[in-house]
Amino acid sequence: MVRYGQYDVPPVDQEVNFKVGQPSPHTLLPLxxxxxxxxxxxxxxxxxxxxxxxxxxxxxxxxxxxxxxxxxxxxxxxxxxxxxxxxxxxxxxxxxxxxxxxxxxxxxxxxxxxxxxxxxxxxxxxxxxxxxxxxxxxxxxxxxxxxxxxxxxxxxxxxxxxxxxxxxxxxxxxxxxxxxxxxxxxxxxxxxxxxxxxxxxxxxxxxxxxxxxxxxxxxxxxxxxxxxxxxxxxxxxxxxxxxxxxxxxxxxxxxxxxxxxxxxxxxxxxxxGLQKKHLAYVQEELHRRCNILMSALDKYMPAGVTHEVPKGGYFVLVKLPEGMLSTDLLDVAVKNKARFLPGTSFGQGFGSYLRLSFSYYSAEDIEVGVKRLAEAITQLQNTQANGK
Amino acid sequence: MVRYGQYDVPPVDQEVNFKVGQPSPHTLLPLxxxxxxxxxxxxxxxxxxxxxxxxxxxxxxxxxxxxxxxxxxxxxxxxxxxxxxxxxxxxxxxxxxxxxxxxxxxxxxxxxxxxxxxxxxxxxxxxxxxxxxxxxxxxxxxxxxxxxxxxxxxxxxxxxxxxxxxxxxxxxxxxxxxxxxxxxxxxxxxxxxxxxxxxxxxxxxxxxxxxxxxxxxxxxxxxxxxxxxxxxxxxxxxxxxxxxxxxxxxxxxxxxxxxxxxxxxxxxxxxxGLQKKHLAYVQEELHRRCNILMSALDKYMPAGVTHEVPKGGYFVLVKLPEGMLSTDLLDVAVKNKARFLPGTSFGQGFGSYLRLSFSYYSAEDIEVGVKRLAEAITQLQNTQANGK
Structure with a gap:
């Protein structure tokens, strides 16, 4: 198989990478x-x-x-x-x-x-x-x-x-x-x-x-x-x-x-009429995935984790509990097979934020990823609590 | 029919435009x-x-x-x-x-x-x-x-x-x-x-x-x-x-x-293997057209008009008789249903040169165009001689 892309996204059993802001090839790329x-x-x-x-x-x-x-x-x-x-x-x-x-x-x-x-x-x-x-x-x-x-x-x-x-x-x-x-x-x-x-x-x-x-x-x-x-x-x-x-x-x-x-x-x-039809599908599908992501966040995240509610697009912004840094979390998350764009990489004042993209993964994989992230947060909280 | 191009090239009975440096659509664009x-x-x-x-x-x-x-x-x-x-x-x-x-x-x-x-x-x-x-x-x-x-x-x-x-x-x-x-x-x-x-x-x-x-x-x-x-x-x-x-x-x-x-x-x-085959055709065809253009120049142009001999590409550079300016010729040529890129438009010291492209027209049309240009040169020579 020819390698076409800029990078290869690993399979979900290896990692859920919420950083990837690309359409998922098998559902959103309408060959x-x-x-x-x-x-x-x-x-x-x-x-x-x-x-x-x-x-x-x-x-x-x-x-x-x-x-x-x-x-x-x-x-x-x-x-x-x-x-x-x-x-x-x-x-x-x-x-x-x-x-x-x-x-x-x-x-x-x-x-x-x-x-x-x-x-x-x-x-x-x-x-x-x-x-x-x-x-x-x-x-x-x-x-x-x-x-x-x-x-x-x-x-x-x-x-x-x-x-x-x-x-x-x-x-x-x-x-x-x-x-x-x-x-x-x-x-x-x-x-x-x-x-x-x-x-x-x-x-x-x-x-x-x-x-x-x-x-x-x-x-x-x-x-x-x-x-x-x-x-x-x-x-x-x-x-x-x-x-x-x-x-x-x-x-x-x-x-x-x-x-x-x-x-x-x-x-x-x-x-x-193909573009119109596909766009309607993409809008529905992204909305569905976004809702699934937000529900999973509400369901699995420890207390103190909040998120914003987008009107469209690819991204949900998540805020970590007071005092937790997204870069600290990233190390733990990667060990836990999850990845995201840490707020430190996009600006001062966003150190406790994560950008999660919902464009690439299916509903199921999104849930898997959020669980892994939630566990990583809990792990980090425990480590930090023990460290004090 | 949809108009796709930057400009429409008029039919040969209206004009032969040697300025056009584009492949001819019906022979050199391999749909x-x-x-x-x-x-x-x-x-x-x-x-x-x-x-x-x-x-x-x-x-x-x-x-x-x-x-x-x-x-x-x-x-x-x-x-x-x-x-x-x-x-x-x-x-x-x-x-x-x-x-x-x-x-x-x-x-x-x-x-x-x-x-x-x-x-x-x-x-x-x-x-x-x-x-x-x-x-x-x-x-x-x-x-x-x-x-x-x-x-x-x-x-x-x-x-x-x-x-x-x-x-x-x-x-x-x-x-x-x-x-x-x-x-x-x-x-x-x-x-x-x-x-x-x-x-x-x-x-x-x-x-x-x-x-x-x-x-x-x-x-x-x-x-x-x-x-x-x-x-x-x-x-x-x-x-x-x-x-x-x-x-x-x-x-x-x-x-x-x-x-x-x-x-x-x-x-x-x-x-x-389509690119290789087409390229061989394009090279042959351009060479043929260039030779036809040069032969027509040798055959129809008045004394004092010379041209260079390219090794490839789209263009032949033509030099007008001593003292004739390409911009003066352009006015006469256009009336005579022929057009070219005058040397004045590309640099000092090229006032008596014309650029002729051989990429767009068939062999026959190239010959028609050169005859029209040759007539325009003769007309301009006569006018200038009478004006003296």
Missing amino acids: DLVRQAANAKFAETDPKFLQYGDIPGYLEFRKSLAGFLTEQYGAPVSPDELMVTNGITGGLALFITIFCRSGDLVFAEDPSYFLALRIFEDFKLNVVQIPMDEDGIIPEELEKQLQKQVPKFLYTIPIGHNPTGRTLAEDRRKKIVELAYKYNFVICADEVYHLLGFPGVPSPLPMPYYDQKKERVVSLGSFSKILAPALRLGWMQGPMKILKPIIDCGQLDSSGGINPVISGIVHQAIDL | DLVRQAANAKFAETDPKFLQYGDIPGYLEFRKSLAGFLTEQYGAPVSPDELMVTNGITGGLALFITIFCRSGDLVFAEDPSYFLALRIFEDFKLNVVQIPMDEDGIIPEELEKQLQKQVPKFLYTIPIGHNPTGRTLAEDRRKKIVELAYKYNFVICADEVYHLLGFPGVPSPLPMPYYDQKKERVVSLGSFSKILAPALRLGWMQGPMKILKPIIDCGQLDSSGGINPVISGIVHQAIDL
Whole structure:
């Protein structure tokens, strides 16, 4: 068997790794669906789809995508405010390439997606992180920083936030857009988890809908988590003021846009109704797993362990009992065949937190993992009690 | 019919546009072949190929690619010195992201690929262009500049150079690698046309083979012109010293490498022998068209028009009679239903040159276009003679 991935996740009898933020291959990676869409695409007889492509993505695809997003968001999306990207990462890299210079300042939440921070390093940007609470980034803290220095952009993950799973509250969305106008910066919203909002759980609209004047907000979306990461396809939704300098850049002129063949496959997935059907399944399944994870936490965790309740996405944030550090726990947990992302790795003030992902494991395996973690906590508590 | 491309090329009765540097869709874009490779790929049953991919590209694919390149180059290529890119453009963008800061200096040939220059602008790099002659960049001119300032890298197109069609001579290849060591800069070779060397026409090895110490040369390759541009797949060949910082970057960690699904399709195209067969066809066909273009130039052009003889690639450089400017000719040519890239657009000292591409049109259409151009030159000569 070919080894395709970045890393191999061990079998559950060896370890349950709650750190893995990837879709589970055998349930959430829809090979049959992608095959069906690819077959439909390759049945075409016009070789021009193999040519250098239209720069923002070909119009017929953007129309389909706009229709799909309009239905999902319950708010209008026009093909003219969309361009195709290589996923969130590719969109972010292009945005930075065109709008930033080395040494420029960017704001992000504290904590933030650790690889976004590394992408800012790739581009030699300086990062200031703004405190957040359970309702997302704190506007007063943001403004305090803005009075000192204004960034080129604010990078935010407004729903299913990585690593906290938190959602930026509606009033705060309005407030930070106001701040973007007042202080003159762009909001770059990584909305990779927006379409993974849990069914029946109300959540705010994507960030562009809070930008009435349509000048300061760009939203990054992706097929990685609603279809498949290896497609490397996503989109950017924003006003022409932001999209045009990107569409006009040398890089996209030279490449003929981004991934036209894959765009064609995803176009078929949308038009055949496969994407919509799969997304509904993914939303249900993630919601189910999240509920199972939270129930298991409530059932098995010792007193003093609490968790937050996400509205969607991949992650639940768990808080350890007073005084227990996530790094201390990790050593014990690993011996106990369980693993997680310790809060120490994502920010000051999160030392007693764990990020648990529920995207990779089945319901049963999640329960196994939580039991192992709970035992590890108890073991650590006993050790620490004996040590005193 | 869906409009896929960046632009529509008008039919020949309206215009022959020798500016178009794209493969002709109905002869050089192998839809049947890509379909066959895609069908083979999607027949697979392991959903892991849809997961976040291995960062440099999955090993089995790099092994196949290395085998293919080894055979084509007649020189060894190891999978360890290869990483997958989104084509030349994507490779160049990644290289710049990791190794450069805004304001850094890059050297390029004068003239150079106009979109590479625009990519340098995207990244806010400063460019100094070094004169070239029929044997490529002139080492003495390069060293003269190096004595004043050293760039982060030299961007060169060492074979089938765009826009001149020229090939960097073997002794100069050695010399500029020496200079890279002496002055401490990297050579980034855009070898998009290397595999399009004409059959039976001897050409030097790719640039990495002149870097004995394996520290200073990276070669960018692409499937755009040997398979299909819309695949957005290419590779980078270089020493670990150059590849590792790229492989370790945040961008590739976050995206899980580049285009794993397309890598899988191209992997099949190589392993099924389709890529090799198609490349042989493309080389023959381009050689044939180039010869037809050169014969037509010899046959129809007025006295004083000369052309160079490329060893491969897409382009023939034509020199107009003494005193005639390519921009003056363009106006007349367009009225005469022919178009080309005027030398004025690619550099000082090239005002009397035209770049003609032979990749897009059939033999017959090439002849029609050359006749129209020849007539335009005669018309312009007559007008200018009358104007005196």
